[in-house]
Amino acid sequence: MFTLETGSGFWNPLIWVLIIFIAFLLFYGIRGFGKSIYKKDTEQTKAFLSGNKEPAPEDMHVKASNLYWGFTTSMKSLYTGLRKMHTGNLSDYLLWFIIVLAVLFVVIGVI
Amino acid sequence: MTFLDTLLQQSPALIIAIPLFAAFLMPLVSRVHSKLRNIFAVVMLSITGCFIGLLATDVLAHGPRIYIFGGKDLTLPLVRILFEVDAISIFMAIITIMLAIIAVIYSWSFMKEQDGLDKYYTLFLLVVTSALGMELTGDIFNFFVFLEISCIASCALIAFWIYEGEALEAAFKYIVISSVGALFVLFAIGIFYAQYNALNIATLANALQYTFLDKIALIILIVVLGMKAGLAPMHMWLPDAYGRAPPSVILIIMSATLASFYGVLRVVFSLYGNVLTTSIRFNFPLHVIIGWVLIALAIVSILIGVIMALIQSDFMRLIGYTAVAEVGYMFLAIGTTIAALGTSYATVALHGGILHVLNDAIDIGLLFLIAGAIYYVTKKRSLDDLGGLARNMKFTTVFFLIGLLAVAGMPPLNGFTSKFLIYESVFQLNPILSIIAILCSILILAVFIKVLYAAFLGPELPELKDVKEAPRSMLLAMGCFAALAIIIGLFPNLFLDTLVKPAADALLNHAQYITTIVGGI
Numbered sequence: 001m002f003t004l005e006t007g008s009g010f011w012n013p014l015i016w017v018l019i020i021f022i023a024f025l026l027f028y029g030i031r032g033f034g035k036s037i038y039k040k041d042t043e044q045t046k047a048f049l050s051g052n053k054e055p056a057p058e059d060m061h062v063k064a065s066n067l068y069w070g071f072t073t074s075m076k077s078l079y080t081g082l083r084k085m086h087t088g089n090l091s092d093y094l095l096w097f098i099i100v101l102a103v104l105f106v107v108i109g110v111i
Numbered sequence: 112m113t114f115l116d117t118l119l120q121q122s123p124a125l126i127i128a129i130p131l132f133a134a135f136l137m138p139l140v141s142r143v144h145s146k147l148r149n150i151f152a153v154v155m156l157s158i159t160g161c162f163i164g165l166l167a168t169d170v171l172a173h174g175p176r177i178y179i180f181g182g183k184d185l186t187l188p189l190v191r192i193l194f195e196v197d198a199i200s201i202f203m204a205i206i207t208i209m210l211a212i213i214a215v216i217y218s219w220s221f222m223k224e225q226d227g228l229d230k231y232y233t234l235f236l237l238v239v240t241s242a243l244g245m246e247l248t249g250d251i252f253n254f255f256v257f258l259e260i261s262c263i264a265s266c267a268l269i270a271f272w273i274y275e276g277e278a279l280e281a282a283f284k285y286i287v288i289s290s291v292g293a294l295f296v297l298f299a300i301g302i303f304y305a306q307y308n309a310l311n312i313a314t315l316a317n318a319l320q321y322t323f324l325d326k327i328a329l330i331i332l333i334v335v336l337g338m339k340a341g342l343a344p345m346h347m348w349l350p351d352a353y354g355r356a357p358p359s360v361i362l363i364i365m366s367a368t369l370a371s372f373y374g375v376l377r378v379v380f381s382l383y384g385n386v387l388t389t390s391i392r393f394n395f396p397l398h399v400i401i402g403w404v405l406i407a408l409a410i411v412s413i414l415i416g417v418i419m420a421l422i423q424s425d426f427m428r429l430i431g432y433t434a435v436a437e438v439g440y441m442f443l444a445i446g447t448t449i450a451a452l453g454t455s456y457a458t459v460a461l462h463g464g465i466l467h468v469l470n471d472a473i474d475i476g477l478l479f480l481i482a483g484a485i486y487y488v489t490k491k492r493s494l495d496d497l498g499g500l501a502r503n504m505k506f507t508t509v510f511f512l513i514g515l516l517a518v519a520g521m522p523p524l525n526g527f528t529s530k531f532l533i534y535e536s537v538f539q540l541n542p543i544l545s546i547i548a549i550l551c552s553i554l555i556l557a558v559f560i561k562v563l564y565a566a567f568l569g570p571e572l573p574e575l576k577d578v579k580e581a582p583r584s585m586l587l588a589m590g591c592f593a594a595l596a597i598i599i600g601l602f603p604n605l606f607l608d609t610l611v612k613p614a615a616d617a618l619l620n621h622a623q624y625i626t627t628i629v630g631g632i
Contacts, residue, residue: 002601002602002604003604004528004531004532004603004604004607006459006531006532006535006536007455007456007459007535008456008535008539009535011522011527011528011531011603013522013523013528013600013601013602013603014601016522016523017523017601057570057571058498058570058571058572058573060570061498061499061569061570061572062564062565062569063424063494063495063565064424064493064494064495064497064561064562064565064566065424065494065495067561067564067565068421068422068557068561071421072421072422075418078418079418079422082415082418082419085344086347086419088347088351090283090284090287090288092347093284093288093345093347093348094287094288094291096344096345096347097288097291097292097334097338097345099344100334100337100338100344100345100408101330101331101334104330104333104334104404105327105330107400107404108326108329108330108397108400108401108404109323109326109327109330
């Protein structure tokens, strides 16, 4: 009931859950060996920015548009092409429909 | 004949009649009391769900069931509207009713402050009727009629927030795309009727000669229904519509979209099932060509969907693009099944594809409800304006984490189960396709990690300090999806053995679909 057979492999989610549970137990066990030296609201918790003043927390929040900046910049040419494709123009939507229809006509209908 | 037998016999018609009747009664009920309207909607959908459950037990135990409108027996010429319900039809109907009931529960709070809710619920129930009709009918013209009803009602629902100009624009795009598509479907139906003097799918499948005109009809039906399902590069209407419609509406439009995907399955496996192994030019069997065409479109969908989702800052549009990628996974599985027809891994791919329809409905549905909950409490759509919501929206955050892991195909949630079946079977057809699918799944994880960080983590933003948790009915709707994602993930065989495998068998055993009708005349 719990093992999913695919013919070439299998998957048992309960074994996975058990492994994760054991991993968490180990994690907490190892954590217990540590020393509790953390003191809240002291100099210890402040960020050191080479002597500069720490900005307000809300100003340090990285916005969604800036996340994966490196990835999107390195893939600039791909994104330029895809943005050109997604014009938002209804005529272009219909054009893509006609293009796919024509390609399939050649592949299935003519060949 | 017992009362239960009579109900069972009439259930295919009642499954359509109850939401249709409720839709036209809704303006009247709304006049009595708004709470009565909400209760009426959920009760009517629950009754429909009970009939679907009743019919499912019968169909899964005894095979396809037919219902002839206005007649008792099958007689020639077969001009009556006829419903033929098999395991795949009932599987899709279960998904539709599940989405509809959860969407109505969500609407109780989400739409509470809105005007025109009598029209909202009327249109909502009409979309439910049309999706169920598309899934249960055995008549191709009837399929077209339900497709049209779905287009018109969905268009009005997408434009529900009419004061937002973009909602109106999205609705306009949707109706143009849908109408053009529907006209092409009508043209294909005309081709069948002109050649075979029949509109019944089983009768047509039995008579199909695979003439040049049949080729044209096949191409039209695959392309139009693929476009309606959100297949790239014809997907562009989908992020527009999903990005602007209320989230409860998106759930029900999703059911209509999945009904179009079901249309592709019905056309390829049932209608053209007899001619799939026919050799066309260069000794290529037809199923290999169709399979690889679907695989190519699926890979384009997965890549475009994921890559475009990564750069979206509007939460709903981001999920819309992810939905395009998920549709790609379904078509990848179906394409593999068709291309490798007859092999053992083709069946595994079909199991994965069919299970992924259910998982897509749950995972993408959950994410849209979460996006709606965030919009409800913050009135913000852009992820750039959000941050630190996990502090005040603890339940929503937990549901998002479940949705994130599920949609990205992370074990042990439901998304992994179907993707695992897809990866394993696609690998046997072509390892490169499987690698692309796995890499894109990792990218989906990256897309939603971005959302997790941008919206839920990070410092508390001053303008979002007073944000509260979403109302109970919205949490209940999200909780239902989250629970299903966990249950399917932990006990995949429960769903595979009872629903998915019979549905796959119904598609592969197209002779049974044909003989149920043709053998009865």
